[in-house]
Amino acid sequence: xxxxxxxxxxxxxxxxxxxxxxxxxxxxxxxxxxxxxxxxxxxxxxxxxxxxxxxxxxxxxxxxxxxxxxxxxxxxxxxxxxxxxxxxxxxxxxxxxxxxxxxxxxxxxxxxxxxxxxxxxxxxxxxxxxxx
Amino acid sequence: xxxxxxxxxxxxxxxxxxxxxxxxxxxxxxxxxxxxxxxxxxxxxxxxxxxxxxxxxxxxxxxxxxxxxxxxxxxxxxxxxxxxxxxxxxxxxxxxxxxxxxxxxxxxxxxxxxxxxxxxxxxxxxxxxxxxxxxxxxxxxxxxxxxxxxxxxxxxxxxxxxxxxxxxxxxxxxxxxxxxxxxxxxxxxxxxxxxxxxxxxxxxxxxxxxxxxxxxxxxxxxxxxxxxxxxxxxxxxxxxxxxxxxxxxxxxxxxxxxxxxxxxxxxxxxxxxxxxxxxxxxxxxxxxxxxxxxxxxxxxxxxxxxxxxxxxxxxxxxxxxxxxxxxxxxxxxxxxxxxxxxxxxxxxxxxxxxxxxxxxxxxxxxxxxxxxxxxxxxxxxxxxxxxxxxx
Numbered sequence: 001x002x003x004x005x006x007x008x009x010x011x012x013x014x015x016x017x018x019x020x021x022x023x024x025x026x027x028x029x030x031x032x033x034x035x036x037x038x039x040x041x042x043x044x045x046x047x048x049x050x051x052x053x054x055x056x057x058x059x060x061x062x063x064x065x066x067x068x069x070x071x072x073x074x075x076x077x078x079x080x081x082x083x084x085x086x087x088x089x090x091x092x093x094x095x096x097x098x099x100x101x102x103x104x105x106x107x108x109x110x111x112x113x114x115x116x117x118x119x120x121x122x123x124x125x126x127x128x129x130x131x132x
Numbered sequence: 133x134x135x136x137x138x139x140x141x142x143x144x145x146x147x148x149x150x151x152x153x154x155x156x157x158x159x160x161x162x163x164x165x166x167x168x169x170x171x172x173x174x175x176x177x178x179x180x181x182x183x184x185x186x187x188x189x190x191x192x193x194x195x196x197x198x199x200x201x202x203x204x205x206x207x208x209x210x211x212x213x214x215x216x217x218x219x220x221x222x223x224x225x226x227x228x229x230x231x232x233x234x235x236x237x238x239x240x241x242x243x244x245x246x247x248x249x250x251x252x253x254x255x256x257x258x259x260x261x262x263x264x265x266x267x268x269x270x271x272x273x274x275x276x277x278x279x280x281x282x283x284x285x286x287x288x289x290x291x292x293x294x295x296x297x298x299x300x301x302x303x304x305x306x307x308x309x310x311x312x313x314x315x316x317x318x319x320x321x322x323x324x325x326x327x328x329x330x331x332x333x334x335x336x337x338x339x340x341x342x343x344x345x346x347x348x349x350x351x352x353x354x355x356x357x358x359x360x361x362x363x364x365x366x367x368x369x370x371x372x373x374x375x376x377x378x379x380x381x382x383x384x385x386x387x388x389x390x391x392x393x394x395x396x397x398x399x400x401x402x403x404x405x406x407x408x409x410x411x412x413x414x415x416x417x418x419x420x421x422x423x424x425x426x427x428x429x430x431x432x433x434x435x436x437x438x439x440x441x442x443x444x445x446x447x448x449x450x451x452x453x454x455x456x457x458x459x460x461x462x463x464x465x466x467x468x469x470x471x472x473x474x475x476x477x478x479x480x481x482x483x484x485x486x487x488x489x490x491x492x493x494x495x496x497x498x499x500x501x502x503x504x505x506x507x508x509x510x511x512x513x514x515x516x517x518x519x520x521x522x523x
Contacts, residue, residue, distance in 0.1 A: 009270045035270070035271065061286070061288045061292070061390050062285060062288055063284035063287075063288060063336045063339075064334070064336065064337040065277070065280075065281050066333070066334045066337070067257075067260055067278065067280070067335045067336070068260065068276060069257060069261035069264060069273075069276075069278070070258075070261065072276040073257060075276065077334070078276060080276060080277050080285075081285070082285060082384070082390065090386065091271065091385060092271055092272060092277060092383075092384070092385045093275050094275055094276055100337050105288070105289070105292045123274070125270065125274060127274070127275065129275075
């Protein structure tokens, strides 16, 4: 794996645009960070390598949002959840199209690489989501 | 129970909580400051108060940052160090903690700590966006997760793990609205039925509108001094005997537990130890019921009941006025209202009233020891304080 890209949230989203779910692994203590961070919160090392993470996981918890900020209001009601991936990594995201009755804690979900809205403003982050 | 006083509260003030149309935050704060000054005629505010710390969450509400000096100015205290503390909904819990640092350090013998927020001029959609700023931006806000959404996810996990029900959550609203009906400063002074809570429209499943605290305007403050100086200003001081503040990951998703706030547990452990108290010493408590579910989780994290049994505790009626440990006698964030920056010191205001026998219709008989619990964001900050009166 390449080690030259910075271990930042910006870079995490750049990888997602390339359809890659990547985490930062500390070269000193071995802790894997998702999202990556430039300073290991376990051993304070600044030496990392990128490791690929499977997008398959299990739903840990969820909600269905009915009142949202303006930019999401048109999507309501929409489901969001926190998904447990391998190596005890967890990541939140939308679960489009599923109703509250269809959501079950423990159900298997897979990360779907979304597309970045083509805006010129910061931030240029991909909106991934989860699908059964 | 014999904790040594860290600092003493010699006065306290709070504005009416509700909708203050046409008033700015600084103007609302002046109502709280005026009450605190009036309650303490032996205090000369201009000469005695040596620093002010103001909890204020967001510039977005009024397009106004730098709230420390703005508030000090309108309270007639220009000149002294005036600093805003920001820890989301725990902004004035953090102001209180900071005031304790200032007094105990010896740098300022008398300190005013308080908080303010002006929210009701904004739409619910705008307030939803501003409140969400207290959560993680790149992974929570960015993916449409709202503030109620974060607590809803904790509630879902708790229901799954322990069988907690939506009815148990609704009982918190019923109880706190009853308490609010006895508080002339509460935003909502009307009782509410279990059926009405259950029938209210969904905000973030399983949380409904009546599970959510209110969008409110309000301000609160308390005046602190060294315990040895308290008698100069009042013969009814309330001592703070325990203080804990703790932090956790900004993102809910990075936490080990989704059914407990570790920051609350850490802050409580510190405060209980410092105060040399146990939970059964408490006569009254104000806990952070930003959502009904959050009160149930607070019961467990503050050790008022075993893990998973928060729902059973509210069902027992023990946390209602007249029960073993009345909780949120002010009406809580749920009925008194939640002007976010003002909440922490408004909780301290309620405990001050309770421990000095000034809580009117909602007075807990012979209350001597109390606790406040203030949470910021989805639990990245928590502040717990323990209070004792001499009476």
